Amino acid sequence: MDLQKLLNEMTVDEKLAQMTQLVPQIITDKGEGVVTGPMRNFGITRQVTSKIGSLLGASGAEQIKTLQDFHLDEDPKKIPLLFMADVIHGYRTLYPVPLGLGASFDEELAEKCCAMAAKEAAAGGIHVTFAPMVDLARDARWGRCMETTGEDPYLNSKMSAAMVRGFQGKDLEHEKDKIAACVKHFAAYGACEGGRDYDCVELGDHTLREYYMPAYKAAVDEGVELVMTSFNTLNGIPSSANKYLVDDILRKEWGFDGIVISDFNAFYELISHGICEGEKECAKKSLDATSDIEMMSTCYVKFGKQLLEEGQITEKQLDDAVMRILKLKEKLGLFDDPYRGANAEDEKKIHLCAEHRALARVAAEKSAVLLKNDGVLPFKKDVKKIAVIGPVADHGMIGGWFCCGTIPEAVSTLDGIKNIAKDAEVVFALGCTADPNEEAAAVADKIAEAKKIAKDADAVVICVGEEIDMSGEAHSRARVSVSDSQTTLIKEVCEVNKNTAVVLHCGRPIAVEKINEIAPAIIVYWQPGTEGGNALANLLFGEVNFEGKLPMTFPREGQSPFYYNHLRTGRPNVSTGYCLGYRDIPYDPVYPFGYGLSYTTFEISSPTLSGNEMTEDGEITVTVDVKNTGSVAGIETVQLYINDVTASVCRPVKEMKGYKKVSLVPGEETSVTFKITVDDLKFHTASGKFEAEKGKFKVFVSNRSDVEDFAEFKLI
Ligand code: BGC
Numbered sequence: 001m002d003l004q005k006l007l008n009e010m011t012v013d014e015k016l017a018q019m020t021q022l023v024p025q026i027i028t029d030k031g032e033g034v035v036t037g038p039m040r041n042f043g044i045t046r047q048v049t050s051k052i053g054s055l056l057g058a059s060g061a062e063q064i065k066t067l068q069d070f071h072l073d074e075d076p077k078k079i080p081l082l083f084m085a086d087v088i089h090g091y092r093t094l095y096p097v098p099l100g101l102g103a104s105f106d107e108e109l110a111e112k113c114c115a116m117a118a119k120e121a122a123a124g125g126i127h128v129t130f131a132p133m134v135d136l137a138r139d140a141r142w143g144r145c146m147e148t149t150g151e152d153p154y155l156n157s158k159m160s161a162a163m164v165r166g167f168q169g170k171d172l173e174h175e176k177d178k179i180a181a182c183v184k185h186f187a188a189y190g191a192c193e194g195g196r197d198y199d200c201v202e203l204g205d206h207t208l209r210e211y212y213m214p215a216y217k218a219a220v221d222e223g224v225e226l227v228m229t230s231f232n233t234l235n236g237i238p239s240s241a242n243k244y245l246v247d248d249i250l251r252k253e254w255g256f257d258g259i260v261i262s263d264f265n266a267f268y269e270l271i272s273h274g275i276c277e278g279e280k281e282c283a284k285k286s287l288d289a290t291s292d293i294e295m296m297s298t299c300y301v302k303f304g305k306q307l308l309e310e311g312q313i314t315e316k317q318l319d320d321a322v323m324r325i326l327k328l329k330e331k332l333g334l335f336d337d338p339y340r341g342a343n344a345e346d347e348k349k350i351h352l353c354a355e356h357r358a359l360a361r362v363a364a365e366k367s368a369v370l371l372k373n374d375g376v377l378p379f380k381k382d383v384k385k386i387a388v389i390g391p392v393a394d395h396g397m398i399g400g401w402f403c404c405g406t407i408p409e410a411v412s413t414l415d416g417i418k419n420i421a422k423d424a425e426v427v428f429a430l431g432c433t434a435d436p437n438e439e440a441a442a443v444a445d446k447i448a449e450a451k452k453i454a455k456d457a458d459a460v461v462i463c464v465g466e467e468i469d470m471s472g473e474a475h476s477r478a479r480v481s482v483s484d485s486q487t488t489l490i491k492e493v494c495e496v497n498k499n500t501a502v503v504l505h506c507g508r509p510i511a512v513e514k515i516n517e518i519a520p521a522i523i524v525y526w527q528p529g530t531e532g533g534n535a536l537a538n539l540l541f542g543e544v545n546f547e548g549k550l551p552m553t554f555p556r557e558g559q560s561p562f563y564y565n566h567l568r569t570g571r572p573n574v575s576t577g578y579c580l581g582y583r584d585i586p587y588d589p590v591y592p593f594g595y596g597l598s599y600t601t602f603e604i605s606s607p608t609l610s611g612n613e614m615t616e617d618g619e620i621t622v623t624v625d626v627k628n629t630g631s632v633a634g635i636e637t638v639q640l641y642i643n644d645v646t647a648s649v650c651r652p653v654k655e656m657k658g659y660k661k662v663s664l665v666p667g668e669e670t671s672v673t674f675k676i677t678v679d680d681l682k683f684h685t686a687s688g689k690f691e692a693e694k695g696k697f698k699v700f701v702s703n704r705s706d707v708e709d710f711a712e713f714k715l716i
Contacts, residue, residue: 001335003326006077007319014077015322016304018053021084021261021295024067027052042298050074053325054082054128054293059091059404061342064125068338080329080338084261087129087167087179088147088401089113091120092351093530094410095360097399097507098133098159100367100526102149102551103596105637105659107162110149113363114166116356119177123350124404125342127332128180130228132163134215135185137552139561141195143475146400146507146527148190150551151563151593154656156215164222172225173331176341180328183219185230185263187245188212192232195560197476200233206649208234209684211565217254225328226259229291231266238273240266241285251290259324261293262286268297279303287313292321352409357531364528364535369548370597371512374520377501378542378599383458385425388414389450389493390463391434391486392505399507399527400472409530413463413503416533420541427453431493432485434467436477440488447489454493460500461540462490462519468527471507481511481557491518501540509550511557513590524550542599547635547661549596549703555589558582564593564705565652594639594656594705600630600666604638607701607711614715616692620676622711624701628664635663636703640674643710645696648686654705674701681715 010018026042027049052071058064064083071081089097095113096103104110114132121129133147134156149159160183169178188208192199203212216227227250229239239245240262250256267286270276276285283299284307294300307313332340350356370377379386388394396410411419418426431450432443440447454460464486469475481487482504494500501521504510505528515522523546528535538544555562559582573580573587581587603626610621626638640658644651658674676699681692698710 001330003323003330006326007323010077010322012305012308012315012318013047014051015318016301017048017051018079018322018325019293019300020052020298021054021056021293022049022052023296024055024058027055028067028070044298044301048301051076052081053079054084056084056295058083059085059124059126061123061125061344061347064342065339072338080334082127082329082334083125084128084130084182085121085126085403086131086401087117087121087126087403088131088133089399090117090360090403090405090529091124091126092404093120093356093360094398094402094405095363095529096367097146097527098149099146099507099551100528101363102155102159103369103526103548104363104366105155105549106366106661107158109363109366110159110162111166112359114163115169116359118167118169118179120351120356121179122177122341123343123346125339126179127334127340128182128226129167130182130184131167132160132181132219133184134160134219135188135190136212136215137190138563139190139195140480140509140552140555141476141478141560142190142192142508143197143471143477144190144473145509145552146471151553152551152565152656153211153214155551157218160215160218161222164219164224168223168225173333180225180332181219182226182228182261183216183224184228186216186227186239186250187230188234189230189232195476197474198231202235206684220250220254220256224258226261227256228261228263229266231263231269233273238266238270238275240291241270241275241289243289246289246291257324259292259328260290262291262295265296267294267299280307283307284312287317290321292324352530360529361531361535364532365538365544367526367528367548368536368539368546369524369550370546371522371524371591372516372519373597376499376521377540379459379540381541383421383424385427385457386417386421387454387457387460388417388426388428388463389431389454389460389489391430391432392465392467393461393463394428396530397468397505397527397532398529399468405530411531411533413461413533413536416535416537417461417540419534420537420543427457429453431462431489432483434465434470434486436479436483438483438485440485443485447485447492450489451492451496454500455496457497458499460493460497461503462493462500463503463505464490465505465510466507479557480508480560481514487514490515494518494520503536509552509554511590512554513556516590542632545599545632545634546597547637549594549637550591551593553589553593554591556585558585559589562589565655567650568653592704592706594703598634598636600628600632600634602634602636602664602703603627603629604702606709607699609699609711609713612713614676614713616678620713622674622676622699622701623671625669625671626662626664627669628666631666633663633665635661637661638672639702639705641700641705641707642676642680643698644681644683644693645698647683647693647695649683651683654700678715
């Protein structure tokens, strides 16, 4: 397709419509239609909708083919629609929410999961997913922690690149089972004040670039096709109209030449932000920031032409944006085959197929984090009676952004346990609800019933925490602990049966200090997806071992934000006196980043270095010996951290610079090495450069971030 020729032939209205994304109802609605909610009164006509460039929210081969036909019938230039959707942790077969995937510390797994999602989505007619979401999340209160891989720039960057590879494959043009990825939400959406979703973000350039930017950059370097700007203001300017962010950093500094799309209605919200008087100004400011597609508002189509006639914008600005959109359509092969991978037969074959379910199960197993185990787990295989208790035990825990997945298609904990413990009697009681404000007194009878079934059981599993709709967008929480009723349920059940494991479902870190005091075993199980129950049953009965590690610090109530790689202060915490911390709670979090137990134990030696000096072009090898000192096989995630002892800018107490997984049978020992080069030591210095500064560096290697033992070398 000669795209330049096509562009030359397009009218201004056609160009502006290409730059607009709406939902299917709006294009197919031939009548008046009632437009509600954030869609407001678009005030546009069929003149516009017939030429629209992309749709969000459609799914399924049949629906998408029908919509494409409908559109091509009407569009004067016959430019196929792009179909975009939120394929966040699977399309129909769901794997754990991204925070759970982060806990796997397994990039290969993340890539495979996204490839599976792409395959299912492509068969369902989707061309673009609004993923990966890689916002750095340091505040457990933020509802959208569940959508990201956590608090660490290094881990997030690795996962970000892996997910882009998984969705897009190597050759988007020829691989019809791949879809284009859209990294989001650019930028620093996770730094919203107080963890309140949508609130403003104030970050100095140093913090922005050093901690918040790397994961977006990793996606761009991996060739991500689209970038979505975020809802928040960054230092006073909302991202969709933030020229510094989009044009200066993303396009000019990083060389991104793909599509920039706004978030839902975000152009229009520039009015609420108070930086635009009306839609015309929204269009002008967003286009000046080089935003290409306006999602779910209509400032471009309504005012673009007028702005052009008044000389406030240029046709070149429009052409650049439209060309980027046409190029993606061409790359996806839509001009030759506007249906692309959409195929109802394939949907039937692929969606929820055994292979995909197996991958979702493995992903769920690898995402689970064992926080505590006082010898309760694994349960013996010959148990006669198992009590399964709790408000989130009897239905599939698929997590938010479940796309085309459904709860009934997912395996609950109750069913997973029934599937594995075929000869045992499995009894169930609700105990309470997951309502965070529920008082124990209100459900005393339910708790009593749970206690009763737990009393004579050989093993008890209590599933508490958050329902699937308690985290995600617009679901920030001021308090991140579980309710009084859930805590009381755990306490009362543990009083009558010590053989109890608590399974915590959550889309964010939960303040577990109370549960920690009363429960003999605790598992963090996020929102595990379609195969959640089967995977959990495998873990509980020791069919597979735990290997997940916390991708976010688990803080105490009132401690958020808390993250391991915080800066050093003049007054570090020394437990008393005028030092860092609170007076009413201890300084340390309940569980640190990188923490997670196994059914076996590992011993990791102190790190030894290949030398104690390194030149700019040299390298240092760090070696530790890792031994499986327990009685079953297991996988350990060996983590490398460094600390720049003295620098022109205050550096974090520790920063992750690598991790490696080792699989060892009992008694087996291996050595694990990491290479440190000057690139690992670079940061944004006081002189504004990204470089390493000479001096001392501490090196830590462990299976958790709160390690103290270190070796030291000098960069000379
Ligand atoms: C969310 C995005 C999402 C978009 C489209 C917005 O509300 O912030 O993450 O991709 O909706 O569904």
